[in-house]
Amino acid sequence: MKKLTILVAVLFILGSFASAAAMDRTGMFAIGGHFGYSFGFGEAFKEIEWGQEFGTSYWGFRYENEVTYSFWGNIKYCVSPNFALTGIVDYQAGDVNVISTFGGYTSTASESYNWTSVLGNGIFSFNPDGNTNPYFTFGGGVYFNDDVSEPGINVGGGLEHFFQDNLALDVGTRYHMIFTDPDNTNYISIYGGINYYFGTR
Numbered sequence: 001m002k003k004l005t006i007l008v009a010v011l012f013i014l015g016s017f018a019s020a021a022a023m024d025r026t027g028m029f030a031i032g033g034h035f036g037y038s039f040g041f042g043e044a045f046k047e048i049e050w051g052q053e054f055g056t057s058y059w060g061f062r063y064e065n066e067v068t069y070s071f072w073g074n075i076k077y078c079v080s081p082n083f084a085l086t087g088i089v090d091y092q093a094g095d096v097n098v099i100s101t102f103g104g105y106t107s108t109a110s111e112s113y114n115w116t117s118v119l120g121n122g123i124f125s126f127n128p129d130g131n132t133n134p135y136f137t138f139g140g141g142v143y144f145n146d147d148v149s150e151p152g153i154n155v156g157g158g159l160e161h162f163f164q165d166n167l168a169l170d171v172g173t174r175y176h177m178i179f180t181d182p183d184n185t186n187y188i189s190i191y192g193g194i195n196y197y198f199g200t201r
Contacts, residue, residue, distance in 0.1 A: 024081050027199065030075070031195070031198075032074045032170060033072075033073050036071070038068065040066055043183035044180065048062070051101065057104070059103065060101050061099065063097075063098055064095075064096070068093045068095060070093065074087065074088045089116070089117070092116070092187070093114050094113050116143070117142065123135050131163075132159060132162075135172075137154075137157065150185075155175050156172055156175055165197075167196055168197070171191065173190045176189065
């Protein structure tokens with residue numbers, strides 16, 4: 001998480017030294033790549049522990065479920081100065097850990113998993129004529145985990161800074177809710193990346 005924060009800060013500082021001219025990007029496309037780190041919460045990520053003390057020794061188990069890094073690509077179409085549609089393919093990694101303690105002996109068994117999602121989002125821009133553009137995004141799609149597919153939604157916001165007419169730094173956060181059974185899978189992803197714009201207006 002610390003490395004991601006430093007990387008995003010450096011990219012933003014470097015990007016701020018150069019700014020693009022304000023322009024209307026209606027009718028243009030953009031492709032992008034992003035990297036992030038996520039944090040899970042709610043019942044699906046609740047730590048579960050069972051154990052018992054026998055004399056001076058503790059015997060027990062602890063179950064942990066956590067999401068970690070993510071990366072995703074997108075293609076965007078600018079419908080109007082304030083609104084765009086984007087398609088996203090997102091890979092979200094995670095780990096399940098079971099920590100066993102038997103007296104003075106502790107062992108950890110870990111298994112990695114991932115959610116791969118195909119999403120469609122709308123993006124509303126608050127300052128489309130400026131070089132630095134805050135935005136709100138919302139949408140949904142299908143999340144895949146091995147042979148399981150579940151519907152889900154996401155909502156978030158961010159900041160896109162253009163340091164060239166066709167190149168922008170994109171930082172933000174998104175909240176995901178996957179409709180899994182019996183409890184929804186909820187996590188927040190913080191990300192940074194680059195969008196490249198092309199096409200004619």
